[in-house]
Amino acid sequence: MPALESHVIVGAGAAGAKAAETLREEGFTGSVLLVGEEPGPPYARPPLSKEVLLGRADPESARLHEESWYRDRDITLMIDTAATALDRREHRVGLSDGSRLRYDRLLLATGSSPRRTRVPGTGLAGVHTLRTIDDARALHGLLSRGDRRVVVVGAGWIGLEAAAAARRYGNRVAVVEAEATPLYGTLGPEAGRIFADLHRGKGVECLFEDGLFAIRGEGGEGEVGHVVTSRGAELPADLVVLAVGGAPRDGLARAAGLRTDDGVVVDSALRTEDPDVFAAGDVARFYHPLYRRHLRVEHWANAIDGGAAAARSMLGRDVVHDRLPYRFTHQYEQAMEFSGRAEPGSYDRVLVRGDISAGSYLVFWLSAGRLTAALSVNTPGATGTLQSLIRSGVPVDPDALTEPRRPLAQLIPS
Numbered sequence: 001m002p003a004l005e006s007h008v009i010v011g012a013g014a015a016g017a018k019a020a021e022t023l024r025e026e027g028f029t030g031s032v033l034l035v036g037e038e039p040g041p042p043y044a045r046p047p048l049s050k051e052v053l054l055g056r057a058d059p060e061s062a063r064l065h066e067e068s069w070y071r072d073r074d075i076t077l078m079i080d081t082a083a084t085a086l087d088r089r090e091h092r093v094g095l096s097d098g099s100r101l102r103y104d105r106l107l108l109a110t111g112s113s114p115r116r117t118r119v120p121g122t123g124l125a126g127v128h129t130l131r132t133i134d135d136a137r138a139l140h141g142l143l144s145r146g147d148r149r150v151v152v153v154g155a156g157w158i159g160l161e162a163a164a165a166a167r168r169y170g171n172r173v174a175v176v177e178a179e180a181t182p183l184y185g186t187l188g189p190e191a192g193r194i195f196a197d198l199h200r201g202k203g204v205e206c207l208f209e210d211g212l213f214a215i216r217g218e219g220g221e222g223e224v225g226h227v228v229t230s231r232g233a234e235l236p237a238d239l240v241v242l243a244v245g246g247a248p249r250d251g252l253a254r255a256a257g258l259r260t261d262d263g264v265v266v267d268s269a270l271r272t273e274d275p276d277v278f279a280a281g282d283v284a285r286f287y288h289p290l291y292r293r294h295l296r297v298e299h300w301a302n303a304i305d306g307g308a309a310a311a312r313s314m315l316g317r318d319v320v321h322d323r324l325p326y327r328f329t330h331q332y333e334q335a336m337e338f339s340g341r342a343e344p345g346s347y348d349r350v351l352v353r354g355d356i357s358a359g360s361y362l363v364f365w366l367s368a369g370r371l372t373a374a375l376s377v378n379t380p381g382a383t384g385t386l387q388s389l390i391r392s393g394v395p396v397d398p399d400a401l402t403e404p405r406r407p408l409a410q411l412i413p414s
């Protein structure tokens, strides 16, 4: 009788957990080992910068499943264990406890980590990043005091969410951003200005087209005292949140000779050039058939869909991972969903439906008359239609798009 196969997943986050679940759902009866360096079972990160920072949810409630859930499915969850080496010839993964795991198929789902900057002072007490449950717990404890002077460096999704949470408690908040508008690389300047107005309206001091020059300590205690910006502003600070983007954790793949390019390079079935090694989630730079190029997507839905797709691919099924990039965010009273791609240069027109000041509206990005991306704000249920419209690739009538009485579904070709 042939020996049962063994599939190993490195990285016990969203993508890894979903892949393990899918292997079982698809009827795989061999062993499934899910290896994660963090101390507990996999959890969702999106609540960390929202409900957890706002004190509305206990961090433990972000766990995807109890440990028993994994046992019930015969998934071996190896927490507190890092994969330290990958030997592709021997089909083995070296672990931090000195042991080696044999695999038939391996999934790299190692995620990303907050980008660091080399600016002086980032090692001072009071300088934080936000990635893990522990980060969120620590930040919540400080922000909830409500009397902190907080400087957020980086006006991306996580920086803006942290700024919103910090303001909710009444802290004094400044955001320092290199570009002229928030989320510039993702949404371009037009929608970025909407985010800038939103945060300014909530009392956030916005220092745009400025950068982090140094973080200075105070009183010789190794505590943060000031943030100095590139333009020379001196911002008093008790707390600094560094939110300057994520770096893929692709070191294991690179050391094993796999192709990396700011992420592990995979095809649309999430396969590396090694037929037994796959990658999914934040760490994967996958070929997206719709855009005809490789993309790395640091969003929750991509980790879940990608984890499931990678598992099927590991089992030899025909898989095309081609979901539209999609992200949700909550800032103040606004629940937002963004679909598609809208980086500067990818569109030639931006339109709005609804009333921005009333906090309920849609933003559309068009290229050559076709919808390439959309943001829905406090408009539940719009995303499915918007995604179909983006996918259809048909020219859309701008007047119909911006006319609130015209149902969006009517614009989708039948």
Ligand SMILES: Cc1cc2nc3c(=O)[nH]c(=O)nc-3n(C[C@H](O)[C@H](O)[C@H](O)COP(=O)(O)OP(=O)(O)OC[C@H]3O[C@@H](n4cnc5c(N)ncnc54)[C@H](O)[C@@H]3O)c2cc1C
Binding pocket: 010, 011, 012, 013, 014, 015, 016, 035, 036, 037, 038, 044, 045, 046, 047, 048, 049, 081, 082, 083, 084, 109, 110, 111, 112, 130, 131, 132, 158, 249, 252, 280, 281, 282, 283, 297, 298, 299, 300, 301, 303, 326, 327, 328, 329, 330
């Ligand atoms: C604070 C925060 C808020 C977010 N909010 C949103 C949101 O509102 N909407 C949205 O769409 N997305 C959001 N995201 C992004 C989303 O959470 C990520 O895209 C998603 O978690 C990626 O999942 P992943 O499994 O690829 O990586 P991860 O969740 O990072 O999991 C990877 C795991 O692998 C482990 N690991 C790494 N290397 C090794 C190794 N060598 N050995 C063992 N284990 C290893 C890591 O420690 C980690 O636990 C947010 C992210 C953060 C940090």
